[in-house]
Amino acid sequence: MRLTLPVVKVLSVLLAEPDTERYGLDLMKLTNLPSGTLYPVLHRLKGAGWLEADWETIDPAVEGRPARRYYQLTANGATAARQALAELHALNRDARPVRGGAEPAGAPAW
Structure with a gap:
């Protein structure tokens, strides 16, 4: 599954209460996505x-x-979504720039 921002928003809302059924208008309000973006994601x-x-x-x-x-x-979907969002979070954490002027670990020495 390609994790675009709309997909991440939908998965985050659904994972917040995985046992709750949501309908389209409810999801539109919670994600701030228009119907033309939401329904293709669903x-x-x-x-x-x-x-x-x-x-x-x-x-x-x-x-x-x-x-x-x-x-x-689905049960498998919830598991896959949690894993995908955790991997995305880890990638974002690792990609943050280092502040303070020091070279990041493993940076090439030019």
């Missing part, structure tokens, strides 16, 4: 097996709204 995560999606069973006429599609990480 589709990719579902295709990778990291996410499951199910329609709620309601009568739209009774509820006064259309049925929502709820998304939740």
